[in-house]
Amino acid sequence: MLHEILTNSIVLKPQIDYLVFLQNHRTPELDILFLNITKFAESIVPYIFVSLCYWLLDKRSGFILFTALQLGMMTKDLLKELAFVKRPWLLSDKVHPVEAARAHAPGYSFPSGHTVRGITAISGISIATWKNNKWLSIFFILLGFSVLFSRNYLGVHTPQDVIVGCLFSIIYIFAVSKFFNWIDKKENGHLIFLGAVLIVSTLIITMIITGILKEELMSYYSELAMLLGVCIGYCIDKKYIKYELPKINIYKKIIIGFVGVVCLYTILHLVYYLVSGTELDIYKRVITYFCMSIFSTIIYPAIIKTVSKKYL
Numbered sequence: 586m587l588h589e590i591l592t593n594s595i596v597l598k599p600q601i602d603y604l605v606f607l608q609n610h611r612t613p614e615l616d617i618l619f620l621n622i623t624k625f626a627e628s629i630v631p632y633i634f635v636s637l638c639y640w641l642l643d644k645r646s647g648f649i650l651f652t653a654l655q656l657g658m659m660t661k662d663l664l665k666e667l668a669f670v671k672r673p674w675l676l677s678d679k680v681h682p683v684e685a686a687r688a689h690a691p692g693y694s695f696p697s698g699h700t701v702r703g704i705t706a707i708s709g710i711s712i713a714t715w716k717n718n719k720w721l722s723i724f725f726i727l728l729g730f731s732v733l734f735s736r737n738y739l740g741v742h743t744p745q746d747v748i749v750g751c752l753f754s755i756i757y758i759f760a761v762s763k764f765f766n767w768i769d770k771k772e773n774g775h776l777i778f779l780g781a782v783l784i785v786s787t788l789i790i791t792m793i794i795t796g797i798l799k800e801e802l803m804s805y806y807s808e809l810a811m812l813l814g815v816c817i818g819y820c821i822d823k824k825y826i827k828y829e830l831p832k833i834n835i836y837k838k839i840i841i842g843f844v845g846v847v848c849l850y851t852i853l854h855l856v857y858y859l860v861s862g863t864e865l866d867i868y869k870r871v872i873t874y875f876c877m878s879i880f881s882t883i884i885y886p887a888i889i890k891t892v893s894k895k896y897l
Contacts, residue, residue: 626700806870
């Protein structure tokens, strides 16, 4: 049903025409620009944005974005499997994607994972900055939406792919924000969060075991691992760390952010190297995502808190 609606010629024709219009106005310079913009939503880059938000802007917003991002990515995987809509160039021979972008556009097309990551992890930072710096907020919003547009420009997604990805990203940010508003007022709010994560995990794992979900299984496991890690981080922070943004100047914040990103990259590459070629090789993405969430929400905040008390 969903597949038929999304691939109906009446629905697709204006979208294909739009992609062809963009295609006819490509230039080598614009190709390079949008290939680089789209990289902001690839690999661990979105998680670095959210980690920096957590460490340097607002811890609560960091938890919201980490949670919304993982829920959004799981929803994206679920919809891709339910809708099984092919990539634009497979729907119409009029569409010719930028070749360098094709390698990062495997599998089904609807909805856009890059859009989910871009809107949630980049535009979403505006919830932490809007009150004190609206211009910075506008920058993050525009950067996130630039990722969205880049997917159309590069010819790897139709408008419906990016629009739906954008919509449920915004919905998740809003819903998760309301959820945290509620649990933050509860003495045992961390246990409520843990219970919610366990319910989501049980549902996903049950659908995998029963064969309802059959594709991108490691993506589901990785996203659940990240969500569980964030939940553990929330619980430990609420009971023990109680991280607060240190009152330091912008230069010291830049140093903290730079050191944190370097450490995160180093740890993840070390974990990836140690696991590769072992019996755990097939789970290296799952382990990496879990370690990333633990470092971002527990280890580095604890280091910042300790160091700031003594030296900052």
